[in-house]
Amino acid sequence: FGVAILSFCSILIISAKVTERSAPKERKAIARLSPTDRRIRLYLIFGFASATVTAIPIQFASFYVIDRIGISPADALGAAGIALSTGAGASLFAQIALVQRFNLKPFLLLRAGPALLLAGHLAIALSQDIGALTFGMMLGGLGAGLVTPGYVGAASLAVSVDEQGAVAGLSNAAAAASYIVAPPLGYLIYAINPVYLIIATAGIAASTLVLALC
Numbered sequence: 001f002g003v004a005i006l007s008f009c010s011i012l013i014i015s016a017k018v019t020e021r022s023a024p025k026e027r028k029a030i031a032r033l034s035p036t037d038r039r040i041r042l043y044l045i046f047g048f049a050s051a052t053v054t055a056i057p058i059q060f061a062s063f064y065v066i067d068r069i070g071i072s073p074a075d076a077l078g079a080a081g082i083a084l085s086t087g088a089g090a091s092l093f094a095q096i097a098l099v100q101r102f103n104l105k106p107f108l109l110l111r112a113g114p115a116l117l118l119a120g121h122l123a124i125a126l127s128q129d130i131g132a133l134t135f136g137m138m139l140g141g142l143g144a145g146l147v148t149p150g151y152v153g154a155a156s157l158a159v160s161v162d163e164q165g166a167v168a169g170l171s172n173a174a175a176a177a178s179y180i181v182a183p184p185l186g187y188l189i190y191a192i193n194p195v196y197l198i199i200a201t202a203g204i205a206a207s208t209l210v211l212a213l214c
Helices: 002-017 041-067 073-102 106-126 130-157 161-190 194-213
Strands: none
Touching: 041 073, 041 106, 041 130, 041 161, 041 194, 073 130, 106 130, 106 194, 130 161, 161 194
16 A cells, blocks of 8 residues: 555656646657567577576565475565565675676676576575575676676667667566566476476576577
């Protein structure tokens, strides 16, 4: 309810404060870009795959700490919260401190990101306590923080100036689509064995690393 109230208040404030100050201007036709365009399709596949790797631990962390680590259901939410917060903090650090501070290039990010995702998910798969799991989530968070600006930047460089808006939308859509696919796909594998799911995501991360190196 709190989120709904905040959203409603935001709508009211925007409606009251944001007004059009100039007359509408004629704009040139918006450049259209197909997701199958040969210039960007590999980057979109890369983005979808890497976002799926990132999405699955977020969606299954609370169950994983119960079934794999052996934490009681009463304590699982707190334990999963610590692991997820560590991963999110690492991702934020990667984007703010590493990418911005050192001006890392997209093609370096496309290699470093999947490598860290792979290492992180292998650590999660092998973890038997919350400390090891949290360490794996930290590595995965660093990888996610590098890989996202990597494929978005690479896709942006592959198209013209007029197509920047279109490629930005497609890049975001590729990542968002992973959150639709990840739950049902993840459930099918998780129902067999929780560890198999993380091994599968590590395999996807390895595939994106190979794709980046080719």
